[in-house]
Amino acid sequence: MRKLVSIILLGALAFGLVQAVKKIPFGVQKTKVGKYYVERGIEDTGSSNIVTSVVLNYRGFDTLGEVTILFAGAIALGAVLFTGKKRIEREVYPASPILSTACKFLFPLILLFGAYIFIHGHLTPGGGFQGGAIAASALLLIFLGCPGRKTDGRKTRLMESLGGIIFVLAGLLGLAYGGFFLFNFLPKGTVNNLFSAGIIPVLYIVIGFKVASEIAGILDNLFGETE
């Protein structure tokens, strides 16, 4: 009965969606703002990855809001799972030496790859969000492969707070120098160099650390044994 009602409702929804989407053509230029960003992006920001310049320069204020949502989600997860009791330290039986040695060998390499991605965010595909996620997956490998090891919750919280503070401070410095929030006050340099595009690499490195420590905090809260 429930399934029948759901299928009928979804059929009506699908009919409406098809009627709406039939008018949207596939594969043609639809907005003028995208064309403007592609044509003028390099002169305006000095970053050769246009997606990065949209995320951090044209719409940097939105990114600050999104980072705040991520922060609020991590805090709420910690508040939901907090019980007030002490964590049960279950006796861990160690993994096999092959597994733990391989994890310890791979861990710095994956961290290095994540750092490479978020440092070169303005030159190659990638950036702070992707690099932070890759660094957090290195921490996930440690959680799974080396039982008994975990991240220090106080340090990850400190790191993510520092990241947020540096982001806001960079925006306020831009306000003081150029007259609006997140103004690009550092020199732009030559395009396609590592030291170019002003404050964009700084902000992306900060976002990388922030995302990595936030996801590590989420994983630590979920893996922890309570009750």
Added chain:
Amino acid sequence: MAIAYILIILMILCAVSVVFFKDLLNAVIALAAVSLIASVLFFLLQAPDVAMAEAAIGAALTTAIFIVAVKKTKRYENEKIS
């Protein structure tokens, strides 16, 4: 773009199989397969940034979180088997 048709059909098959699996671990693996194929489709649509994010987050971290949740609760969908 002939490969896009094959990938999309595979992706829809994986998504429909999430409905029918009774073992939640199988459903989690099907969900990870949907994310992985979606990241290849993002790459075909000329969005390498988004493909990288989807491969790292959708296919790796989300799967890990779901598996932890399944481990802390019950494994089968109808709880009589447990």
Added chain:
Amino acid sequence: MIFYIGSFALVLTGLYIAAAKKNLIKIIMGLSLVDTGVNLFLISIGYIKGGTAPIFSNAAIPGKTMVDPVPQAMVLTAIVIGLAVTALALSLVIKAYYHYGTLNVRKIKELKW
């Protein structure tokens, strides 16, 4: 056009799971499928036939056609937020399981429909 069909199939499948299933973890899997489908739809709206990825490998060459960078920037952050939202929902499910001892929506009185 096939991309639109694929993304709508994902969205409808996810909504069906969220409406008809009784297991709480499966409902959240359906919401995650809806997330992926919407992201795929936004990216396929921004695609331009014959366009390249919006990255200049050599700055001296002016851009030919490039795909629209704005949906990509939106989806990039939406994926990361989706992870946080999924983790929050799963933590609520774990707490509900500790409290009621079941994952079945019909047996939890406050969640019945």
